[in-house]
Amino acid sequence: MPIFEPHIHMFSRITDDYERLSLAGVRAVLEPAFWLGQPRTSVGSFVDYFETLIGWERHRAQQFGIHHFCTMALNPREANDDRVNKDVLAILPRYCEKDSCLGVGEIGLDDQTKAEETFMAAQLELARKHSLPALVHTPHRDKKKGFERCIAIVRDCNFPMERVLLDHGNEETIKITRDLGCWSGFSIYPNTKMDPARMTSIVLEYGVERMVINSAADWGVSDPMMVPRTVVKLEQAGVARDRIDQLVWHNPIAFFAQSGRLDEAMLAQPARANLRETFDGNSVLRGQDPDKV
Template sequence: MYFDSHLHSEGLGFSELAMMSEVGIKEICSLSFYPIKPMYPQTMIDSFRKLVEFETQRCEAAGIKMYPAVGIHPRCIPPNYGVAFDYLERGEWLVFGEIGLESATDEEKNVLKSQLEIAKKLDIPCIIHTPRKNKREITEKILKILGDSGFPDELAVIDHVNFENLDLALKTECWIGLTVQSGKLSPEDVVKIIEEYGCERFMLNSDVGYRDTEFTTVAIAAEKIAGSVGQDEAKKVALKNARKFLRL
């Protein structure tokens, strides 16, 4: 059994979810993302409600246990976003995500800092986005914000880590998300990382959703890790670590 620790199930068809279940991906964390820039903060609130109240049931019908993550992605910041933060402060959540920086604008930094403050107050773990462009530079800014905020490393995943920013993530005590997807990491890349650095802090995900098409990559990578490193290591990065991070 496998756990995909970061994807966007709303962008997948029911048959694709069922196929994930068939290959052994039985647990997932589905993260908030709105595919266009919202015009209103209430749009994000309703997207959180849809993820929690409807999408969990749709995944369950496909044979998957889905854990919803809510939060404002740096590409989905609405006007008057404080209204959405008020809603987040009043709720009971398992995890925030995905939050982070895309271009590291002042607005993005303020939104990230505010969500970290709420998460710290409510004792909620956070899944933190790093971008494709300027990944190293922006990862450094994310880590500074995390440090300045006093957010606990053990409650943060630095996600979409690749060879460009891996050393930065390893200098922290944060969890590290390895995204197995075209244009990010290949299954062979993941095997190389686990062989060199071990399995204790890593978790696998596909980031599949609205555009990416390779939705069984966690299972593929886990099988390659099992063959090269060992079954126990594969089970940690493809199941146990995600459960531990989410405190399930």
């Protein structure tokens, strides 16, 4: 079963993860621009990071037959940092027009401050200008209130709900989002967020309409294999194969295809994997013979 992993931070993962993902059926990944674990001190760091997302990281994914896409944004946490927030907003338009950019994200709320709200609204406007959907990060603390606040900001901005993916949901938030018309994302992340068994219960209760699952794997204690693991749990729980296929393939494609930049026919084939090709002279092989890898 092909899988579209709609939220994974491969920038923070090792090359072996790409191989494991590929072997588990992951055909495409979407990497939202995010917080790198410590504050950046200048806009130049964002420029380099954004260009990694459209350059080296795409190349690295392709070496394992995986199509790589991204969303671009100033993340909620650094929206609070006056050293960078305005400058990052100013450089985002050019990156929103990159071919592999399928949305604006992760935007949203973290600590639920006024600055986060201001930059979330500004970036919803950015998404509107570039005809892109929005990937919204919801807070880990005081989550239910944060979800409701995110929804209120989307409404205040008059941004179309069907072009919004509210991510990092759980058993509580699905009750809020299921009738809104937006998309609901669930991050299957060890020890926090969701786990495969709880996700299975949600699918059994609510179905899979306008729902996606992801690993949100990053530099923390996380597991890029969480979507394939959840697929196994869903199968074992008797969820029909076409429902699982909708959840892990058709749904994320349908959401991000709203960008007008995602060609499902192109995804039918693995990305072109040519281990002899380099990116600006750099190779994932680090000197190894491509015929022996």
